[in-house]
Amino acid sequence: MQYTLSILVENQAGVLSKISGLFSRRGFNIDSLAVGVTNTPGVSRITIVANGDEYVVEQLEKQLNKLIPVIKVKRLNNDEFISRELILIKVHCAAAKRAEIIKTAEIMQAKIVDVASSCVTIEYCECANRVNTLIDLLKPYGIREIVRTGTVAIDRGTASVSV
Amino acid sequence: MISGAEIMVKCLEAEGVSVVFGYPGAAICPFYDKIYDSDIKHILVRQEQNAAHAASGYARCSGKPGVCVATSGPGATNLITGIATAYTDSIPMVAITGQVRSDLLGRDVFQEADITGACEPFVKHSYLVSKTEDLPRVFKEAFHIASTGRQGPVLIDIPMDIQTNEIEEFVYPDSVNIIGYKPNTKGHAIQVKRAIDAIKLSKRPLIVSGGGVLSSGVKLQFQDFALKTRIPVISTMMGIGVMPSENELYLGMLGTHGKAVANRALHEADLVIVCGARLGDRAVAAPHQMSENTTVIHIDIDPAEIGKNVKTEIPIVGDMRNVLDMLVENIGDYTVPEQWQETVKTWKKDLFKTPPVFDGYVEPRTLVGHLSAMFRSKAILVADVGQNQIWCANNFRIREGRFLTTGGMGTMGYSIPAAVGAKFARPDRDVIAICGDGSFQMGMNELATIAGNKLNIKIIIMRNSRLGMVRELQDKNYNGRHSATILQGDPDFLTIAEAYGIDCAEASSNEDAENIIKGIVDSDKPFILVCNVYPDTPSI
Numbered sequence: 106m107q108y109t110l111s112i113l114v115e116n117q118a119g120v121l122s123k124i125s126g127l128f129s130r131r132g133f134n135i136d137s138l139a140v141g142v143t144n145t146p147g148v149s150r151i152t153i154v155a156n157g158d159e160y161v162v163e164q165l166e167k168q169l170n171k172l173i174p175v176i177k178v179k180r181l182n183n184d185e186f187i188s189r190e191l192i193l194i195k196v197h198c199a200a201a202k203r204a205e206i207i208k209t210a211e212i213m214q215a216k217i218v219d220v221a222s223s224c225v226t227i228e229y230c231e232c233a234n235r236v237n238t239l240i241d242l243l244k245p246y247g248i249r250e251i252v253r254t255g256t257v258a259i260d261r262g263t264a265s266v267s268v
Numbered sequence: 269m270i271s272g273a274e275i276m277v278k279c280l281e282a283e284g285v286s287v288v289f290g291y292p293g294a295a296i297c298p299f300y301d302k303i304y305d306s307d308i309k310h311i312l313v314r315q316e317q318n319a320a321h322a323a324s325g326y327a328r329c330s331g332k333p334g335v336c337v338a339t340s341g342p343g344a345t346n347l348i349t350g351i352a353t354a355y356t357d358s359i360p361m362v363a364i365t366g367q368v369r370s371d372l373l374g375r376d377v378f379q380e381a382d383i384t385g386a387c388e389p390f391v392k393h394s395y396l397v398s399k400t401e402d403l404p405r406v407f408k409e410a411f412h413i414a415s416t417g418r419q420g421p422v423l424i425d426i427p428m429d430i431q432t433n434e435i436e437e438f439v440y441p442d443s444v445n446i447i448g449y450k451p452n453t454k455g456h457a458i459q460v461k462r463a464i465d466a467i468k469l470s471k472r473p474l475i476v477s478g479g480g481v482l483s484s485g486v487k488l489q490f491q492d493f494a495l496k497t498r499i500p501v502i503s504t505m506m507g508i509g510v511m512p513s514e515n516e517l518y519l520g521m522l523g524t525h526g527k528a529v530a531n532r533a534l535h536e537a538d539l540v541i542v543c544g545a546r547l548g549d550r551a552v553a554a555p556h557q558m559s560e561n562t563t564v565i566h567i568d569i570d571p572a573e574i575g576k577n578v579k580t581e582i583p584i585v586g587d588m589r590n591v592l593d594m595l596v597e598n599i600g601d602y603t604v605p606e607q608w609q610e611t612v613k614t615w616k617k618d619l620f621k622t623p624p625v626f627d628g629y630v631e632p633r634t635l636v637g638h639l640s641a642m643f644r645s646k647a648i649l650v651a652d653v654g655q656n657q658i659w660c661a662n663n664f665r666i667r668e669g670r671f672l673t674t675g676g677m678g679t680m681g682y683s684i685p686a687a688v689g690a691k692f693a694r695p696d697r698d699v700i701a702i703c704g705d706g707s708f709q710m711g712m713n714e715l716a717t718i719a720g721n722k723l724n725i726k727i728i729i730m731r732n733s734r735l736g737m738v739r740e741l742q743d744k745n746y747n748g749r750h751s752a753t754i755l756q757g758d759p760d761f762l763t764i765a766e767a768y769g770i771d772c773a774e775a776s777s778n779e780d781a782e783n784i785i786k787g788i789v790d791s792d793k794p795f796i797l798v799c800n801v802y803p804d805t806p807s808i
């Protein structure tokens with residue numbers, strides 16, 4: 106089972122290593138992790154996507170809550186949140202294929218942000234599933250490099266995870 | 269103007285600290301220079317690990333956080349085992365380490381060690397102080413975090429320049445505000461109600477008590493609850509002492525090294541009330557030890573412990589004190605069904621059996637069984653690790669005193685330094701340390717601390733010339749191949765004792781041992797008794 110945790114932390118030295126250390130120490134794997142500041146000074150948000158069964162997730166939430174700099178931990182409910190990743194993909198692009206690649210990008214609503222003689226760079230901001238779809242579509246052309254952020258996520262509607 | 273080092277001392281004074289255990293070095297010298305003028309007693313141990321163990325023994329007997337101090341680099345890394353031991357045993361402790369100057373951090377200079385990083389998995393929280401101004405807040409928070417909620421060690425790492433810099437004035441905060449730390453202490457009323465209903469319905473209820481009952485200081489209330497309801501009690505190793513061993517409701521320690529009747533009770537109970545215990549693998553080796561249909565009520569201050577090792581129907585997160593009050597208030601005049609009371613009575617008769625004697629040796633289980641009656645009723649017994657620990661756990665007939673040992677980490681060498689700490693906390697009580705010949709040699713450098721401070725601690729060494737517990741394991745699982753478990757080249761422990769100026773004697777029969785002990789119980793001097801124990805004496 107894949108799940109997404111939204112964690113608010115006091116922004117102090119070592120907090121990221123405390124959290125990532127907790128995952129590795131207890132043998133929990135992280136699929137992605139993203140950190141950024143929030144609208145409250147001194148408070149950062151960490152979004153973690155990870156895998157595990159119900160027991161593992163519950164343990165994780167409890168163990169995270171025990172860390173002193175952790176203010177709040179919320180497991181985002183399936184389908185009741187919006188998630189995004191940003192990806193930059195550099196794809197091989199012989200002149201003959203250029204139109205085809207541009208068309209693919211257009212259909213997926215991705216943006217061409219750079220063009221060179223033998224490659225193009227595409228920017229795409231979407232949920233992980235759609236990002237993976239784009240990657241699959243571009244694979245046949247030859248992918249040179251992928252740069253991808255971790256997932257960030259927010260509750261739908263009026264719900265929120267704030268201090 | 270006031271320096272960081274002076275502030276550190278003032279913070280300790282403000283926290284009511286009267287004794288600290290430590291070992292100096294360059295990076296903590298500014299602090300040592302200031303504590304020299306303070307009324308706080310500094311006890312110089314002989315190895316930093318023992319400063320942490322002593323702080324642990326002190327904390328467990330005083331109810332206040334123990335404090336240990338070390339220098340940077342090797343001093344700090346030597347502390348780690350002691351800190352980790354305190355962490356797994358949930359002991360309130362504040363560990364203070366010196367650190368290299370903050371402008372040199374990260375350059376791998378002489379005696380620099382990333383101690384906050386290294387201790388990360390073993391501390392409840394840690395600080396690397398970056399401004400002298402922060403010291404009062406950090407100390408206030410550290411003592412608060414160490415001593416509230418599920419207790420544990422907090423590390424404060426303080427670079428040299430933070431200790432030497434001066435600021436305008438010292439103001440100690442009178443409260444803390446940590447937004448991410450608000451331990452829940454009051455049990456949930458609905459869960460308590462569910463627990464009461466379940467208890468009233470059960471036919472064979474049982475209490476499993478852990479160290480949490482002792483660390484929350486509610487031993488007597490706990491006993492009242494058990495006596496009033498007649499619910500039988502078993503305990504984990506850390507919970508030994510929640511009830512007097514002879515009490516008819518108490519069936520001993522559970523687990524792989526525990527009492528058969530305790531495990532039997534656990535197996536047959538239809539409702540188990542777990543109080544302040546994490547039920548590690550040594551306690552409940554396999555959850556199937558409990559019957560499928562057992563209802564589990566788990567009371568713990570740490571929500572992460574509930575449901576971690578055993579399936580729990582009724583979780584109650586809260587401080588034992590509050591939850592016990594709520595239980596007592598709502599249980600009415602419920603008592604356990606007659607039949608279960610009768611069963612427990614017959615089991616109780618089987619609790620203490622007399623083991624066979626080997627001629628020319630002391631039978632350690634019998635000796636430990638008789639020990640309590642020879643000392644005053646509030647005696648504190650500190651057991652080390654190995655067979656000696658199991659002999660003590662299962663046979664010491666605790667009365668009103670304490671049984672201290674490390675249940676979580678099982679760190680050899682714990683007993684002597686922890687006894688030192690216990691004695692400083694409770695100079696009025698008899699303090700006895702029991703160790704194996706292996707573990708004695710891990711803690712014996714503290715004989716100097718005992719001699720130097722004239723501490724009345726009685727040490728009993730169970731000499732089997734073996735790492736007995738590992739050897740027993742080898743007999744069981746490794747075809748009796750005694751790889752590295754025979755202690756060759758051991759010194760004569762009596763000569764060692766004499767070298768430290770400590771009185772000593774050797775016994776090769778229980779009669780000898782008991783006569784010697786009777787002769788020393790009233791003396792106010794330390795004593796070492798070496799008991800020769802037959803190497804094939806089993807743990808249980």
Ligand SMILES: Cc1ncc(C[n+]2csc(CCOP(=O)(O)OP(=O)(O)O)c2C)c(N)n1
Pocket residue numbers: 653654655656657678679680681703704705706707708730732734735736737738
């Ligand atoms: C620091 C440490 N190292 C190793 C062990 C593993 N260990 C557990 S019991 C034991 C033997 C202890 O020997 P001794 O102190 O003589 O006690 P005995 O079992 O003989 O009573 C050992 C080596 C441990 N628990 N702690």
Ligand SMILES: [Mg+2]
Pocket residue numbers: 654704705706730731732733734735736
């Ligand atoms: Mg031994």
